[in-house]
Amino acid sequence: MSPTVFREDGYRFFFFSREETRMHVHIYCGDGEAKFWLEPQIELAGNYGLSRQQLQAIENIIEERQNEIRNAWQNTSKVEVTHISSHGIWILLEDEEMFLSYKDFPWFKDATIREILNVEELFLGHFYWSDLDVDLSKEIIKNPERFPMKATA
Numbered sequence: 590m591s592p593t594v595f596r597e598d599g600y601r602f603f604f605f606s607r608e609e610t611r612m613h614v615h616i617y618c619g620d621g622e623a624k625f626w627l628e629p630q631i632e633l634a635g636n637y638g639l640s641r642q643q644l645q646a647i648e649n650i651i652e653e654r655q656n657e658i659r660n661a662w663q664n665t666s667k668v669e670v671t672h673i674s675s676h677g678i679w680i681l682l683e684d685e686e687m688f689l690s691y692k693d694f695p696w697f698k699d700a701t702i703r704e705i706l707n708v709e710e711l712f713l714g715h716f717y718w719s720d721l722d723v724d725l726s727k728e729i730i731k732n733p734e735r736f737p738m739k740a741t742a
Contacts, residue, residue, distance in 0.1 A: 594661040597650055604662065614658050616647050625651055627658060668710045678705055680716070682727070689725075693733035696723045 594602045594614065601617045612627040613634060621638020625631060631651055636644060651658065672679040677690035678697055691698040696718075697705055704720040711717045714727035729736045 594658050612662050668708055668716055670706050673705055687730045689730055696721050
């Protein structure tokens with residue numbers, strides 16, 4: 590997932606939520622792209638095709654709006670859906686990938702992509718898909734056979 594933080598002067602400011610832990614921001618425009626570290630200070634990490642003038646303009650924008658970038662970084666969900674297939678979905682939490690088969694978790698089979706992608710970790714090891722009203726723990730996902738679905742009347 591790569592949420593857009595904002596757009597300004599033809600630049601898109603965004604980051605990849607699972608790329609790395611050091612706070613940074615990516616910037617893209619038609620001429621190229623760049624990456625700036627925000628910690629321990631604002632610093633160019635990489636440049637692919639942008640001029641010195643463009644990099645200076647970008648750095649100025651980052652300095653002016655760094656609180657907005659930092660807030661977006663900190664509010665990005667720690668869990669993300671990495672793949673949706675005909676058999677189920679894959680989610681990534683930190684460095685652990687977990688598979689949710691449609692057989693064990695049928696609520697996802699006919700869900701829209703938007704509904705599946707809208708997941709958050711409510712608290713440690715507990716996930717909630719608000720659009721589907723599905724609430725699962727890491728333990729249930731890893732061991733669905735221990736938690737068979739039961740219909741209540």
